[in-house]
Amino acid sequence: MDTIRSLRCFVRAVELGSLSAVAREEATTQPTVSKLMAALERELGVRLLERSTTSLQVTPQGMRFYQRALGVLAEYQEAVAEARGQTETPAGLIRLNAPNAFGHFRLNALLAPFLAAYPQVDIELILDDRMVDLVKDGVDIAVRHGRELPPDAVARLVGASPRLLVAAPSYLQQHGKPKQPQDLGRFDFIRFAWLPDGDVLTLHNGERTEIVHTHSRYRINNALAKRDSLVAGGGIGLFPLWLVQDLLDSGALVHVLPKWRGQPQALHLLSPSRRYQPLRARLLLDYLAAKIAELPGYNAS
Known part of the structure; x- marks a missing residue:
């Protein structure tokens, strides 16, 4: 046998x-x-x-x-x-899981150079916003935002992105600008549909903290669609910098209440808790950790 x-x-x-x-x-x-x-x-x-x-x-x-x-x-x-x-040569399949928006907007472009460097490695990229079971779903590496992580996985923190209040200039010209956090309740606020805190927003300015009740008539379950709605002048939103750095640079979006921020959005690379990882997976983990840290909007003050 x-x-x-x-x-x-x-x-x-x-x-x-x-x-x-x-x-x-x-x-x-x-x-x-x-x-x-x-x-x-x-x-x-x-x-x-x-x-x-x-x-x-x-x-x-x-x-x-x-x-x-x-x-x-x-x-x-x-x-x-x-x-x-x-003499070990990296070869075989790596199953990589990531959130939809990050996969489309950032991760997808990082993988072609890795595949070119290791011609015997295959990558299967699965874009899914749910928290997958790495073992049951056969996932070698998962990319995840936030700090609530599965206890049975090895997590590697590779970056943190500040979360800023942003809006299109056209929206602010039409509706005015909030002068303090509590003013946000009078504006259209666009948020993720699945946030556990709902319309309640926690903002920080140094050691000061404000709990704000926003008014979200439009809620979206996709970060890229939420980004597009803000550019179109739909309201104000709290966004991680990695997702809007290019729009701020171009002027399509501007900071609102720039001294106030949300909790930074952490990004982790997860792998199964088993001790051994194939060489191909270890190489991709190290590669992604280095490349993600260099992305616009990460580890910025």
Whole structure:
């Protein structure tokens, strides 16, 4: 029996909840994976998985074995990488997940030079605003904004972008300018549709903090669409600088209440909590960390 292959298939069966899904990953058939699992159970003398026509459940013994199998696979992969040493060539698929707006506006342009530098590496970029399960979804690296991160992932902080109040000059010419934070309640405020605080805005000016109740008649669940609505004169919005630096430079948007800011928007690179990462993933993590730090609007005071 190919023990390493059997362990790998078992681990992925637990994570994916389906032998068919494992077979697709392994480019083989579901009966082949079933035979591997049966052989592994016979060798161990315990039932690891309860199978039915509609579901796959892990037994208590299987769950304990899964935790140990993760460590065994990590040690094996580390041993392989160490044995290969400097002869290891980055190759294979990297599954990269990122929010829609950041992926379209910034990340997409960063990936072509990396692919050119490593011709044996493939990248699958999945743009999705939800917080994915890195293990279950088979994601090697996820790009995420904010500070609420999954506890079972390794997070690497690579940048922070100030959040500023901005509006189009045409809107301010027509409606006037707020002179203090509490004035914002009298203006059209455009925000994300899914914000947990709703219309409540927290602004900072040094050590001073203001809680402001805005009025958002127009709420959008896409950052690029929100950006376009502000340029069109739809109202005032609180934006991370990475998303509007070019518009501020061109004059399409201007600062509103420039002394007041929201909490900076952190950007993290997430990877699964397993200790070993393939060389290709480690290289992309380092590359993205360096390139994102250089993007306009990051790590600015």
